[in-house]
Amino acid sequence: MTKLRDNYEKAQQKLETADANLKKFQTRSDRLILANFDEHLRELEDIRCECEQSRTLSRDIHATETYKIASEEYSITIKLLYQYLYEENQVYNNISRYLSSKMPEIEQRLENDDLILLFGYDLIKQCSKRKDTLIAYPIEICICLLENSLNEEGLFRIAPSQGKQKKLGTTLNGFNYDPHVPASTLKQYLRELPDRLLTTALLPQWNRTISLRLTLFSLFLIQLSQTNLFSFIDL
Incomplete structure (x- = not known):
């Protein structure tokens, strides 16, 4: 086209x-005395006629091809649309097959990743990621921070600034922290455990031991898993 x-x-x-040349020659001031004027005039007219025929032919060919393409526009559009949708389908199918083949590997890597969630995550699974201790990291770090603040008034009772609690890691880097922050953080961590530290299964027995005080306390402690027991002792 x-x-x-x-x-x-x-x-x-x-x-x-050609048209401009013909008009220019026809309006010459010396046309009446110019030799062979009529012969040159016919030549210019013939040239113009040939150019007009060539222009008409080119115009008709161009118009014919334009109308042809216009008549085929619908079928061309359908083919292009189908090809586009087919290619899109192939792309997404390839992506789906690739992800399906990689999902077991991804799940395995996520399961074995040391950088697991702490809050709201199973206590035993958390501790299984630690090779040097059976105590969960949030419990360990909060207790270390509270060792020199056990006499702080209202500890575990007075709520700290929420902003300070969220920025515990930042304040620790500066060795400038509010003892209420780790205390509240520790409470939040224990509160969000999927199962209680002393386990839900033993809750009825814990409730019954209130009247017995410490008499049967040790009997229940030995029924805890090592992870739960060491975390409780550390507290």
Whole structure:
């Protein structure tokens, strides 16, 4: 189509040039005394006629091809749309197959990742990631921070600033922290454990031992898993 349009435009320019030359020759002031005036005039008229025929032919060819493409526009659009949808389907199928093949590997890596969630995460699974101790990291770090603040008034009762609690890691880096922050953080951690530190299964027995005080306390402690027991002792 571009080539046909260029051919038509060139033919149009040639016609305009031939037409201008003919008009210029016809209006010469010396046309009455110019030798062979009529012969040159016929030559210019013939050239203009040839250019006009060439322009008309180029225009008809261009118009015919334009109408042809216009008539095929619907079928071309359908083919292109189908091809596009087919390619899109292939892409997403390939992505789906790739992810399906990689999901077991991803799940395994996530399961074995040392950087697991702490709050709201199973206590035994947390401690299984630690090789040097059976005590959960939040319990360990909060107790270390509270060792020199056990006489602080209202500890575990007065709520600290929520902003300070959220920025515990930042304040620790500066060795400038409010003891109420780790205390509240420790309470939050224990509160969000999926199972109680002393386990839900033993809760009825814990409730019954209130009247017995410490008499049967040790009997229940030995029924705890090592992870739960060491975390409780550390507290």
